[in-house]
Amino acid sequence: MKERGAQLRAWLFVLPALVLLAAYLVYPTLQTLRTSLFGGTGFNPTHFVGFRNYLQLLTHDSLFLRVTRWPPSGALVNNILWLILFSGGTLVFGLLIAVLAHGVRFESVVKSAVFLPMVISATAAAVIARFLFSPDASIGLLNAILKALIPRFAPVAWLGTSEVVNYALISTGVWIWTGLSMTVLSAAYKSIDTQILEAARVDGAGPWKTFWRISLPMLVQPISFVAITMIINSLKMIDLVLVMTAGGPAGSSRVIGFTFYWEVFNNNLVGYGSAVAILMLIPLAPLMVVQVRRIRRQEGGK
Amino acid sequence: MRRMMFVFLPLLVAGFLVTTGSGQAAAQSKTVSILATWGGDEEAGFRAVLDAFSKQSGVKYSYEGNRDSTVVLKSRVAANNAPDIAFVPRPGEVAAYAREGSILPLNQGAANDILPTSLLNANYSKAWIDLGTVDGKFYGLIAKANSKSTFWYKPASLRALGAKTPDTWDDLISLEDKYIAAGKTPLSIGAQDGWTLTDWFENIYVRMAGPDMYMKLHVTHEVKWTDPSVVAAIQKFIEVFTPQDKKLAGGVSGTLSTGFIDGFSLILRPDPAAELYYEGGFMSSFAKQNFPKLAAGKDYDFFEFPSIDPQYGKPVVGGGDLAVEFASSPEVTKLMRWLAGKQGNTIWASAKKGAVVSPNKQVSLSVYPVLTAKEAKQLTQAAIFVFDGSDLAPAAVGGDAEFVAFQNIIKDPDNYMDALNTLEEVAARSY
Numbered sequence: 001m002k003e004r005g006a007q008l009r010a011w012l013f014v015l016p017a018l019v020l021l022a023a024y025l026v027y028p029t030l031q032t033l034r035t036s037l038f039g040g041t042g043f044n045p046t047h048f049v050g051f052r053n054y055l056q057l058l059t060h061d062s063l064f065l066r067v068t069r070w071p072p073s074g075a076l077v078n079n080i081l082w083l084i085l086f087s088g089g090t091l092v093f094g095l096l097i098a099v100l101a102h103g104v105r106f107e108s109v110v111k112s113a114v115f116l117p118m119v120i121s122a123t124a125a126a127v128i129a130r131f132l133f134s135p136d137a138s139i140g141l142l143n144a145i146l147k148a149l150i151p152r153f154a155p156v157a158w159l160g161t162s163e164v165v166n167y168a169l170i171s172t173g174v175w176i177w178t179g180l181s182m183t184v185l186s187a188a189y190k191s192i193d194t195q196i197l198e199a200a201r202v203d204g205a206g207p208w209k210t211f212w213r214i215s216l217p218m219l220v221q222p223i224s225f226v227a228i229t230m231i232i233n234s235l236k237m238i239d240l241v242l243v244m245t246a247g248g249p250a251g252s253s254r255v256i257g258f259t260f261y262w263e264v265f266n267n268n269l270v271g272y273g274s275a276v277a278i279l280m281l282i283p284l285a286p287l288m289v290v291q292v293r294r295i296r297r298q299e300g301g302k
Numbered sequence: 303m304r305r306m307m308f309v310f311l312p313l314l315v316a317g318f319l320v321t322t323g324s325g326q327a328a329a330q331s332k333t334v335s336i337l338a339t340w341g342g343d344e345e346a347g348f349r350a351v352l353d354a355f356s357k358q359s360g361v362k363y364s365y366e367g368n369r370d371s372t373v374v375l376k377s378r379v380a381a382n383n384a385p386d387i388a389f390v391p392r393p394g395e396v397a398a399y400a401r402e403g404s405i406l407p408l409n410q411g412a413a414n415d416i417l418p419t420s421l422l423n424a425n426y427s428k429a430w431i432d433l434g435t436v437d438g439k440f441y442g443l444i445a446k447a448n449s450k451s452t453f454w455y456k457p458a459s460l461r462a463l464g465a466k467t468p469d470t471w472d473d474l475i476s477l478e479d480k481y482i483a484a485g486k487t488p489l490s491i492g493a494q495d496g497w498t499l500t501d502w503f504e505n506i507y508v509r510m511a512g513p514d515m516y517m518k519l520h521v522t523h524e525v526k527w528t529d530p531s532v533v534a535a536i537q538k539f540i541e542v543f544t545p546q547d548k549k550l551a552g553g554v555s556g557t558l559s560t561g562f563i564d565g566f567s568l569i570l571r572p573d574p575a576a577e578l579y580y581e582g583g584f585m586s587s588f589a590k591q592n593f594p595k596l597a598a599g600k601d602y603d604f605f606e607f608p609s610i611d612p613q614y615g616k617p618v619v620g621g622g623d624l625a626v627e628f629a630s631s632p633e634v635t636k637l638m639r640w641l642a643g644k645q646g647n648t649i650w651a652s653a654k655k656g657a658v659v660s661p662n663k664q665v666s667l668s669v670y671p672v673l674t675a676k677e678a679k680q681l682t683q684a685a686i687f688v689f690d691g692s693d694l695a696p697a698a699v700g701g702d703a704e705f706v707a708f709q710n711i712i713k714d715p716d717n718y719m720d721a722l723n724t725l726e727e728v729a730a731r732s733y
Contacts, residue, residue, distance in 0.1 A: 155556075
């Protein structure tokens, strides 16, 4: 009797959360899945097309995936580029700054400077980056610097060249998100017990060896947290692409998140766009599960 | 806690009374909600029209200007939270809303029409009425129009060259060559915004293939993007920008990363990167904002987009916004009639800021400022007027696939057929 009461109370406690989850997560997801099987334009899709949207996306949409020409291109390929370079970049730079700035006199100044782009909105940062990359050397800082260093340098339109544009966008992303990576890793680095590091030093380990053999293994948890956060960020990237290039030139900087937005709101193809969203969910879902599990484990350990 | 309740309860009751009270007051004269894309000067011009309406009728309005109004409107309609009146820049979307039953017919030949047939016929030519008609009923009231057949140049630069404004396409090409011979870059294109390229193509296409083919290509897709007429127009277009290194400010990649405003600024700034720029009549407002010291009509001016085939002369490609109505009430009807009437349109056309070119034929040409009068004259005297083709096509074609195709043609003109084939593939499944 008493147990049933406790059980009931437990359910009562989780009920609000369950209702909210059902209304704002489960229902929209199922609705998106259903919509992705419909064709036509507008938010009230009219005719059932089965998996045709998916088929078209993966085989007949050269801006989403093009494998008929080497190297393969399209939003999917660009997103893989984002995943590797953006996640890798933020992680490496974050770790580098966290470790190198540690204990330096201007540590707080350096860290504030690196964290600054995190504070402003991504759209504002994207506008700033657009100026930075401008082909006009009187506006574009990057071209101005290169011109000052190399006298015969011809200004490059970083955002207008298909071969370069993705790297320009990714480097902007790294510039913005390194702040977060640095903060998390720096906090973890500082929490390493100094006694352990001293013990290593006493045993004759140099700074290099101490870092690789002692510090880094102790940072595995926060590093994988940052890595997964950044991978999720790269998979749902949209704001930088939308503001800086609108997917151009000629669609060469599209990513999955952008394609979803563009198909639904620009092209009015809600079913087709939903199919993109579902494809986006496939790699995201397991990552989310891993992330939530880890948080639960950490909290359980406390 | 209980004492707090005693304090709050009367407050709540009072608050409830106040809100319901004001609710009743509002019901007597409903506030008309309006959604459009206009901000800044454009908004100021429109508000002048609305303020005059409020003053005369006593009906209040609330205006929301949103750069992304198309997106906002779409989600608000889906959520059953549409404004009373919205301005839609694409006739294709008016048709879509009409067919899904979201908007009301403004005229269907009935006695109690929101906009009576007599009013429409007295104020608008057939071309504009046809534009707002879907399946025999009139849904979209053209509120303002603009010409996209205006080619911008600098009179002083032309004089220095000893040249005249080009009348034909060949004149234009030889003008470019003269600029190159003088050591200057002739042309700037804001190709990052793909629609500047569709505007280029549409002006060329309607001049070569005529308005019928133009409509068949964009509206019904009876003409394919691989049609010889399209290929011929694309080859003409390629003439104007190749070789890209010599003719385009910033070359290929510079052009592809230049937006439509920057493209114009490139020819107007003190150390110009180019001498000619093509885009619509609305560019003059950007020139005014970015270069307040330059005089309109003197430091910069436009000539009509040159003719190509004498058979068609100089058709005007134009754009416009159509007012559609989502909810019916006497107040909304009053405002709709105001927007279709002579008085409202004259106020709009003569606004100090954000004046528009009104398609309403009752508005006198004398109300317009210099360049706008020129544009209005072009619009009213045009023998052929076609609406911006990419706005008439499904969004996936006219708002996306065309952009990509034309950007690819700027980049790689030799392989224009690849670009057209891909475009046709999208078009084939979009109509």
